Amino acid sequence: MMKRISSVLAILFAVFAIGSAAQADTNANLGFMDWDPAAAQEAVSNGERVVINTWATWCPFCKAQRRALSSLLKADPDTYGDVKVFAVDIDDADTPTRIGSVGVSKTTLIFFANGEEVSVYKGQDTAEMAGFLQ
Numbered sequence: 001m002m003k004r005i006s007s008v009l010a011i012l013f014a015v016f017a018i019g020s021a022a023q024a025d026t027n028a029n030l031g032f033m034d035w036d037p038a039a040a041q042e043a044v045s046n047g048e049r050v051v052i053n054t055w056a057t058w059c060p061f062c063k064a065q066r067r068a069l070s071s072l073l074k075a076d077p078d079t080y081g082d083v084k085v086f087a088v089d090i091d092d093a094d095t096p097t098r099i100g101s102v103g104v105s106k107t108t109l110i111f112f113a114n115g116e117e118v119s120v121y122k123g124q125d126t127a128e129m130a131g132f133l134q
Contacts, residue, residue: 051069
């Protein structure tokens with residue numbers, strides 16, 4: 001009887017943990033906006049600091065990159081509070097094929113400032129990301 005209860009509790013815990021991990025990577029929880037091409041273009045045209053995050057829900061590297069960017073932005077809201085991050089799920093049927101100079105693919109951050117594309121980055125290093133946001 002005790003083994004059965006332990007097994008049921010273990011299964012419930014695993015289901016809860018998986019659901020919590022998936023929920024943690026949502027755009028809202030990370031502080032990102034869902035893809036809106038008109039809003040993104042307007043922000044870039046207005047000279048705002050913008051990051052376009054192309055990613056896939058099934059890609060662990062993409063998720064790690066998203067968490068790294070989010071932690072950087074949240075760690076210093078005085079410096080990064082105005083940065084707008086638009087997230088593009090590459091598996092969405094409405095995904096564009098190009099953004100700026102870049103063909104859309106998974107695990108890419110495209111940085112814009114002062115109306116110009118600054119960098120295309122495929123890594124997870126927050127110091128490098130910070131450099132693109134200067």
